[in-house]
Amino acid sequence: MSRFNQPLGGNEMPRFGGPATMMRLPSAPDATGLDVAFVGIPMDIGTSNRPGSRLGPRQIRDESRMLRPYNMATGAAPFEHLQVADIGDVPINTFDLKKSVDIITAFYDDVLEKGALPLTLGGDHTLTWPILRAMKKRHGPVALIHVDAHADINDTMFGEKVAHGCPFRRAWEDGCLLNDRVFQIGLRGTGYSPEDFDWGRQRGWTVVQAEECWHRSLKPLMAEVRAKIGDAPVYLSYDIDSLDPAFAPGTGTVEPGGLTIWQGLEIVRGAAGLNLVGGDLVEVSPPYDPSGNTALIGANLLYEMLCVLPGVPQGRAG
Numbered sequence: 515m516s517r518f519n520q521p522l523g524g525n526e527m528p529r530f531g532g533p534a535t536m537m538r539l540p541s542a543p544d545a546t547g548l549d550v551a552f553v554g555i556p557m558d559i560g561t562s563n564r565p566g567s568r569l570g571p572r573q574i575r576d577e578s579r580m581l582r583p584y585n586m587a588t589g590a591a592p593f594e595h596l597q598v599a600d601i602g603d604v605p606i607n608t609f610d611l612k613k614s615v616d617i618i619t620a621f622y623d624d625v626l627e628k629g630a631l632p633l634t635l636g637g638d639h640t641l642t643w644p645i646l647r648a649m650k651k652r653h654g655p656v657a658l659i660h661v662d663a664h665a666d667i668n669d670t671m672f673g674e675k676v677a678h679g680c681p682f683r684r685a686w687e688d689g690c691l692l693n694d695r696v697f698q699i700g701l702r703g704t705g706y707s708p709e710d711f712d713w714g715r716q717r718g719w720t721v722v723q724a725e726e727c728w729h730r731s732l733k734p735l736m737a738e739v740r741a742k743i744g745d746a747p748v749y750l751s752y753d754i755d756s757l758d759p760a761f762a763p764g765t766g767t768v769e770p771g772g773l774t775i776w777q778g779l780e781i782v783r784g785a786a787g788l789n790l791v792g793g794d795l796v797e798v799s800p801p802y803d804p805s806g807n808t809a810l811i812g813a814n815l816l817y818e819m820l821c822v823l824p825g826v827p828q829g830r831a832g
């Protein structure tokens with residue numbers, strides 16, 4: 515009997531039964547005693563286009579039911595090395611986005627105070643800014659791997675400073691980021707001006723547009739990312755719309771010409787060995803995901819994040 519929590523197995527309880535937690539792990543009231551806490555943020559009031567990501571955490575949990583404990587590609591066995599549980603959802607104020615971001619920061623202050631590393635089920639991308647504010651208090655400014663079709667560095671949307679197109683502008687303003695160690699991967703689509711993706715570059719960020727990723731493995735890119743980040747604390751923010759809509763159509767702001775699933779896996783697996791301090795998977799919108807595939811891919815990417823956290827040996831080269 516392991517001293518660590520285990521996901522409920524498919525031979526103990528049918529996959530369509532059991533607790534509706536991430537990977538059918540035990541639930542916990544807070545992060546006390548945990549190495550890793552799965553947290554849901556059921557929020558879409560920062561969304562500018564198609565809504566629905568408020569239902570993302572619940573659907574990702576549901577589609578995570580099929581996940582087994584061992585990573586057959588990398589050899590990682592996270593549940594032999596980490597105490598993991600699902601601590602439920604952040605009680606955001608669904609009528610007030612500005613109050614909600616403060617609720618999120620306070621929630622993550624508590625998770626980090628208790629010594630757990632948060633992996634977040636979103637929710638719209640607004641949520642990464644308040645998480646990064648909590649990260650800064652705990653770790654100082656962090657390196658960032660941001661995978662997305664969009665830069666999310668707008669100053670305002672409809673005159674508002676808090677929106678899902680603004681989180682990394684706000685995080686930069688708040689001094690949350692190590693600017694020479696910020697990587698934005700997968701950006702594409704139409705813009706308001708030809709310079710839309712240059713704002714980050716002007717701040718020292720590395721911006722890798724989707725077209726630079728086409729038809730190639732991203733392992734060399736991730737080797738470069740690891741070399742530049744070194745041992746700095748790093749946060750991984752994964753917007754599911756980074757993937758091509760052929761793979762992940764169930765999201766609010768769809769852009770064609772995106773990453774493949776295997777490139778997404780290369781990015782997350784390529785974060786092994788880094789000093790990861792947290793991660794999120796955002797923008798899954800179940801109303802646009804009738805097959806559940808987008809949420810299922812999101813659940814798998816969150817599991818892959820768990821597999822590369824510090825303290826999890828990598829059994830085989832990924």
Ligand code: MN
Pocket residue numbers: 639662664666678753797
């Ligand atoms: Mn985004």
Ligand code: MN
Pocket residue numbers: 662663664753755756767797
């Ligand atoms: Mn996006």
